[in-house]
Amino acid sequence: MKLYTATFAPNPERVRMFLLEKAITDIELVEINIMEREHKTSEYRALSPFSQIPALALDDGRVLTESRAICRYLEGLYPEPNLLGQTSEETAFIEMWDRRVEFMLLLPLAWWVRHGHPAFTAIEKQIAELAPRGEKTFRYFAKWLDGELAGRDFIAGDRFTIADITAFASVGFARVAKWKPDADELPNLNAWRGRMFERPCGQKG
Numbered sequence: 001m002k003l004y005t006a007t008f009a010p011n012p013e014r015v016r017m018f019l020l021e022k023a024i025t026d027i028e029l030v031e032i033n034i035m036e037r038e039h040k041t042s043e044y045r046a047l048s049p050f051s052q053i054p055a056l057a058l059d060d061g062r063v064l065t066e067s068r069a070i071c072r073y074l075e076g077l078y079p080e081p082n083l084l085g086q087t088s089e090e091t092a093f094i095e096m097w098d099r100r101v102e103f104m105l106l107l108p109l110a111w112w113v114r115h116g117h118p119a120f121t122a123i124e125k126q127i128a129e130l131a132p133r134g135e136k137t138f139r140y141f142a143k144w145l146d147g148e149l150a151g152r153d154f155i156a157g158d159r160f161t162i163a164d165i166t167a168f169a170s171v172g173f174a175r176v177a178k179w180k181p182d183a184d185e186l187p188n189l190n191a192w193r194g195r196m197f198e199r200p201c202g203q204k205g
Helices: 010-022 067-077 088-114 118-122 130-148 162-177 187-197
Strands: 002-005 028-031 055-057 063-065
Touching: 002 010, 010 067, 010 088, 010 162, 055 067, 063 067, 088 130, 088 162, 130 162, 130 187, 162 187
Parallel strands: 002 028
Antiparallel strands: 002 055, 055 063
């Protein structure tokens, strides 16, 4: 299998972190340079029609896109350590938290960065009003999440899951906007971030 990925982009980072947590080393990584618009070439679009990254090319020729779908597939091939849930109840709550983080932290952050950072004019038709709207929503949810983490060590419960991966990839991408959780303003989110750096997903893979 081949995983088409892009350094620092949050969705490819989610899959990269998933691989690190499961110690998966037998998948070939193919780097796609987004800023050079390599994801827009006809060759890449033959694999991923909507230019989405990441994309996982299976050995039978089929291609999976969508980071969550790729992680679901890999969980089936490499079931341990479990990151998506062991029971129907746990799976539902992990998915709830993962979706919350994706839509209320990562998506607003993408608006903030992609429509507000000058470097992204090379690949994005920027809509100026989306940047402050995204920043406001991102900061609001980060504050709310900090409160949630006052009572536990992980995003979705009492153990590390894909929800932590999505949140960690989001917080990592926020450095483009020169943001990171302040130890005074967001002490619980800051402490959680520190714990993530101690895990496989926090290492440079």
